[in-house]
Amino acid sequence: MRHFLSISILFSSLFGIHIQGQINDSVTGKIRERYSYERILKNSITINPASQLGARKYNMTTFNVFTENSNTPNELQQKGKGRSLWGAEANTLQILNEKTTVWGNASYSQGKNKQMIWNENADYDIIYPYVAADSVGGNMKFETYQFSGGYSKKINTYTLGIMASYKATLSYRDIDPRPKNTTANFSLALGANKLMFQKFRIGMYADAEKYTQKHYLSFVSNQGYPMIYNMNGLGNYNELLSGKLRQAYYEGWSYGGGLQIFEADNRNWYLNLGIKKFNLDKLLTEYSDLNASKIDEQQFTFSAGKFFSSGKLVWGILAEGNSTERKGTENLFLNENSRNYIQIGSVEKYKRQFNNIIFKGLLKMGKEESQSSFLPFFGWLQEKEKYSSPSSKIELSKLIYGTDYQWIKTFNANQTLSVLLGISATNVYQKDRLFNISGKPAINEMLQENYAFLSSDFWQAKLDVQFHFSVPMVKNVFVAGKMMYTHFQNGSNTVFAASIGSIF
Numbered sequence: 001m002r003h004f005l006s007i008s009i010l011f012s013s014l015f016g017i018h019i020q021g022q023i024n025d026s027v028t029g030k031i032r033e034r035y036s037y038e039r040i041l042k043n044s045i046t047i048n049p050a051s052q053l054g055a056r057k058y059n060m061t062t063f064n065v066f067t068e069n070s071n072t073p074n075e076l077q078q079k080g081k082g083r084s085l086w087g088a089e090a091n092t093l094q095i096l097n098e099k100t101t102v103w104g105n106a107s108y109s110q111g112k113n114k115q116m117i118w119n120e121n122a123d124y125d126i127i128y129p130y131v132a133a134d135s136v137g138g139n140m141k142f143e144t145y146q147f148s149g150g151y152s153k154k155i156n157t158y159t160l161g162i163m164a165s166y167k168a169t170l171s172y173r174d175i176d177p178r179p180k181n182t183t184a185n186f187s188l189a190l191g192a193n194k195l196m197f198q199k200f201r202i203g204m205y206a207d208a209e210k211y212t213q214k215h216y217l218s219f220v221s222n223q224g225y226p227m228i229y230n231m232n233g234l235g236n237y238n239e240l241l242s243g244k245l246r247q248a249y250y251e252g253w254s255y256g257g258g259l260q261i262f263e264a265d266n267r268n269w270y271l272n273l274g275i276k277k278f279n280l281d282k283l284l285t286e287y288s289d290l291n292a293s294k295i296d297e298q299q300f301t302f303s304a305g306k307f308f309s310s311g312k313l314v315w316g317i318l319a320e321g322n323s324t325e326r327k328g329t330e331n332l333f334l335n336e337n338s339r340n341y342i343q344i345g346s347v348e349k350y351k352r353q354f355n356n357i358i359f360k361g362l363l364k365m366g367k368e369e370s371q372s373s374f375l376p377f378f379g380w381l382q383e384k385e386k387y388s389s390p391s392s393k394i395e396l397s398k399l400i401y402g403t404d405y406q407w408i409k410t411f412n413a414n415q416t417l418s419v420l421l422g423i424s425a426t427n428v429y430q431k432d433r434l435f436n437i438s439g440k441p442a443i444n445e446m447l448q449e450n451y452a453f454l455s456s457d458f459w460q461a462k463l464d465v466q467f468h469f470s471v472p473m474v475k476n477v478f479v480a481g482k483m484m485y486t487h488f489q490n491g492s493n494t495v496f497a498a499s500i501g502s503i504f
Contacts, residue, residue, distance in 0.1 A: 026058070028410050029058055030060050031418070037375055038364060041316070041362060042055070042305070049150050049189050051161070052093075052101055052152045053099075053101045061091070061092040061503070062089075063088070065087070066086065066498065066499035067086040067497065068111075068496070069495075069496050070494065073493065074458075075493070076124075077116075078131065079113070080113040085109050085142075087107060089108075100151075101152045102150065102151050103149065103150050106146070107145070108146075111141070112139045113140045113142065115137065117133075118137065119137070120133060120181075121250075122213060126280070129231055129328060130282045130295070132217060135446075140173055147166050150164070157195040158195075159203075163188070164187065166185070168185075177228070178217065180217075180218075183212065187207060187210075203260045204258065205260075208253070212250065212251050215248045215249070229242045232293070234386075234387045234392035234435065235435060235444065236349075247284070247286045248292075250281070252278060252279060252281070254278040255276070258272060267307075268309075269306045276299045278297040281294050291331055292331055293330050296327045299322065299323070300322070303320045303321075304320075317361055318361075319359050320357070322357075323354070325354075326351070328348070332345040332347065351386050351388075353383070354382070354383050358380075359379065369409070370407075370410070371407070372407050374403060375403060375404040376402075377400075377424075380400070381396075393434045395430070395431065395432040395433070396454060397431070402425060403422070404421070406418065415468065417466070418466040418467075419465050422460075422461065422463075426460075431455045433451050453488075456489060456490075458486055459486075461484070466480040467480075468503065478502070481496075483497075
């Protein structure tokens with residue numbers, strides 16, 4: 001009950017913001033802005049919190065409750081075979097005046113990840129490859145809370161911004177094996193930009209994030225339990241530490257920043273460049289916080305776009321890219337006795353490189369009461385994952401292409417419909433693998449199944465419908481439904497989601 005009380009208090013505080021000067025904002029204008037592909041594409045500029053000022057024309061507050069159910073038999077086994085969840089979310093953005101913008105968000109969700117095996121931790125994408133794992137697994141329940149807020153202020157030709165967020169998650173299973181994972185993320189970003197020659201803005205930002213995860217694994221049954229492995233990547237594990245340790249603490253920091261330049265008035269062109277560094281230590285709390293392994297990751301990102309307009313026609317071209325390298329270092333120990341480990345060295349064994357670039361086009365046409373948008377895209381992705389000894393690797397190169405189509409229709413002042421259709425395909429044109437087959441048969445089977453998923457061609461279709469209307473007691477209600485179907489050679493994944501809420 002206390003969880004719902006705390007979240008409702010924050011929701012109330014968000015809804016309590018009342019801006020007298022914006023009370024006559026057009027509801028239909030807000031809806032078109034909310035779903036506009038053009039705005040969504042330009043939204044990458046707001047990675048700098050200072051650039052949030054001027055990104056939106058309308059004040060907007062939304063509240064919605066949502067549910068989602070997915071079945072994903074084709075997926076990494078560490079991420080499960082789907083999930084079911086429900087939750088509630090409130091967010092607001094308020095233009096206090098032409099020089100000041102504030103925004104905030106609060107959300108709560110709970111549910112379960114289905115049939116997770118070979119992973120007893122939370123946040124697999126953050127801490128991999130150093131997870132606790134076993135071949136039994138099961139459904140993993142979770143609860144997540146998230147809060148964020150920001151402030152952007154213009155001072156002469158400068159604009160300053162600050163943004164902070166906090167996220168906490170509890171994940172657990174109430175049958176053997178029984179993990180309990182508590183995670184926390186806290187991030188802070190600062191930014192500034194300056195108007196140059198009354199035509200464009202140059203900005204820079206810096207951000208930092210602290211991440212922690214407490215992991216505890218227990219068993220109730222007295223009739224034995226499966227082997228618990230301390231995984232090191234690509235099916236390899238630490239022989240000395242596996243089967244003994246059931247507690248761990250993950251502590252990480254990320255920090256980075258970026259530069260940007262964009263057209264000042266309508267943001268009809270922009271360029272963003274960013275860099276981020278991430279470090280994570282896995283500590284064994286049963287052994288005086290002995291440092292078992294460490295992750296070092298660096299990431300480079302860029303995005304650029306140019307938009308044109310002629311009457312009722314808007315078109316644009318965009319490019320986004322990402323290059324990430326993650327290295328894993330294992331510490332080596334001398335085992336004097338069952339409760340005493342002495343570090344005698346360290347060795348870097350794990351490495352993953354991920355590179356991708358995607359090109360997009362935009363074509364928007366029509367009047368305000370009826371608009372259509374096309375978003376074709378084409379991209380390239382390369383992933384190389386390697387473990388040095390025993391030698392193991394996965395190498396994949398993929399092409400991604402497809403298009404989205406959106407139709408927004410306003411029937412009257414109280415009724416607006418948004419329909420999004422999309423279809424895409426992913427083709428693997430080059431692949432290679434090498435696994436350590438001397439390991440456990442169950443681990444070998446997991447590796448083969450994961451590789452079959454990662455190296456598969458597939459196509460995907462999606463449908464997203466949002467309808468806004470008014471009812472006698474509540475104005476500006478919306479209902480939404482989403483469906484996504486992904487077809488693989490040996491099966492398919494499905495996702496269904498629905499929500500209901502209000503916008504004002």
